[in-house]
Amino acid sequence: MTDTRSDLLDILTASLGAQQVIRDPDAMESYLVEERRLYRGAALAVVRPGSTEEVALVVRECAKAGVAIVPQGGNTGLVGGGVPYDGIVLSLARLDRIREVDAFNATITVEAGCILKAVQDEAEKVDCLFPLSLASEGSCRIGGNIATNAGGVNVLRYGNTRDLVLGLEVVLADGRIWNGLKGLRKDNMGYDLKNLFVGSEGTLGIVTAAVLTLFPRPKSRTVAFIGCASPHATLDLFDRLRRRTGDQLTAFEFMPRFALEIVLKHAAGAVPPLGGWHEAYALIELSSPDPAIDLRERIEAVLSEALEAGIVEDAVIAASEAQGEALWHLRESLSHVQRLEGGSIKHDVAVPVSKVADFIVTATRACEEALPGVRVCAFGHFGDGNIHFNLSQPVAMEKAAFLAQWERFNRIVHDIVHDMNGSISAEHGVGLIKRDELVLYKDPVALDLMRTLKSALDPQNILNPGKVLTLEAELPPALP
Known part of the structure; x- marks a missing residue:
């Protein structure tokens, strides 16, 4: 370690306390490996500031020393965006205060280290809903949700994280603090700066707090599980439901037969939702803040017409809250159980909603032709065009040999x-795993604009270097 780096750690230890500057390799281990364990990084230390001012101090000192900073929330990312190189891991876990709840303005102001579930619970205390909902909501943190513009199951009704953010507080690369914490629906005082940082994966600034939008808490809810003959029939059902129920259609999730088969095989407590098998399934939720609205009657009317038209083959509507949760369990178990089927090559993509069925059919055929026996698990958020197009290894194939074809299947x-006219990164971000892919598919002018913004806001390239964009004098990638 150079004298400059050693001096930096001494300054941070003196400023924050020895307990908040972690140098022990064993204690640092969980910060160095990402969720999928595709990458393992290295760091000088893990630093745990407890306030925005302490975050600013850390950034200023790192800028003076020329040491890279990798912001981390819950470290639940799926694209290697939080993997460090050899600089400082800046954990925001201690910035976990709820600063203000304004139920009348329908906003909540929280610090970046707040766990998503805690924000949901705080909103519920004032009879409101914070609608962002992810499989990792019990451990992911708001700062990471904002940095990756997280999606989830409720985007159809409420939008992505970007649509839920009204204001931000951000520490810039030179240590200055931008206070943009305004709970306004209309604010045209110049450029919309907050949207530079939403989805930037910590490469332009470090989000330390946010003003988030709240909604009326649903008082009426209906969940149904539908069997269809094909993705195209499922898309037809979505169109009918959207036209008939409007924004009461909260979620519309798609699963192929293979997905349901492995959930029923591996997931504890999973039971077959329908009497027979179908090639495509939809999990549907309608909700409303008005308890007097009979959502079951509405969905029954649409499904009855769809059955007569041959669009739907079978359906079940939950008769209780517990049955609704059991149906959701089938969808929410999928990401976990797919790991139990061996190696998985994953793609988080989006296409126009009108093309999701065409995409699933076309991409499935192309992958099956490229590797006979590959098991396509294409599932996800049908209503907003986001499909997790995952490939499980052929039963008789070695895992390592299968995963070695990741780049080949990326091209396909x-x-x-x-x-x-879709996107190769829908809701997980770019990070490391799609950084080089971005160059192949992003408009060259857009890439130039992104590099211009990066250079202007972070001229030393110390904020999460090597992620999203490839710049000159780039640091080497994290170790696989």
Whole structure:
């Protein structure tokens, strides 16, 4: 370690306390490995500031020393965006205060280290809803949700994280603090700065707090599980429901037969929702803040018409809250159980909603032709065009040999997405795993603008270097 780096750690230890500057390799281990364990990084130390002012101090000192900073929340990311190189891991876990709840303005102001579930619970205390909902909501943190513009199951009704953020507090690369914590729906005082930082994966600034939008808490809810003959029939059902129920349609999740098969095989407590098997399934939720609205009657009317038209083959509507949770359990178990089927090559993509069925059929056929026996698990948020197009290894194939074909399948899947005017990164971010892919599919002018913004806001390239963009004098990638 150079004298400059050693001096930096001494300054941070003196300023924050020895307990908040972790140098022990064993204690640092969980901060160095990302969720999928595709990458393992290295760091000088893990630093745990307890306030925005302490975050600013850390950034200023790192800027003076020329040491990189990798912000981390719950470290639940799926693209390697929180993997450090050799600089400082800046954990925001101690910034976990709820600063203000304004039920009348329908806003909540929280610090970046707040766990998503805690924000949901705080909103519920004032009879409101914070609608962002993810599988990792018990451990992911708001700062990471904002940095990756997280999506989840409720985007159809409420939008992505970007749509839920009214204001931000951000520590810039030179240690200055931008206070943009305004709970305003209309604010045209110049450029919309907050949207530079939402989805930037910590490469432009470090989010330390946010003003988030709240909604009326649903008082009426209906969940249904539908069997269809194909993705195209499922898309037809979505169109009918959207036209008939409007924004009461909160979620519309798609699962293929293979997905349901492995959930029923591996997930504890999972029971078959329908009497027979179907090639495509939809999990549907309607909700309303008005308890007098009979949502079951509405969904029954649409499903009855769809059955007569041959769009729906079978359906079940939850008769209780517990049955609704049991149906959701089938969808929410999928990401976990897929790991139990061996190696998985994952793609988080989006296409226009009108093309999701075409994409699933076309990409499935192309992958099956490229590798006979590959098991396609294409599932996700049908209503907003986001499909998790995952591939499980053939039963008789070695895991390592299968995963070695990741780049080959990237070309197949991402080329189809690009041809359909879609995106190769829908809700997980770019991070490391899609950084080089971005160069192949992003508009060159857009890439130049992104590099211009990065250079202007972080001229030393110390904020999460090597993520999202490749710059000159780039640091080497984290170790696989």
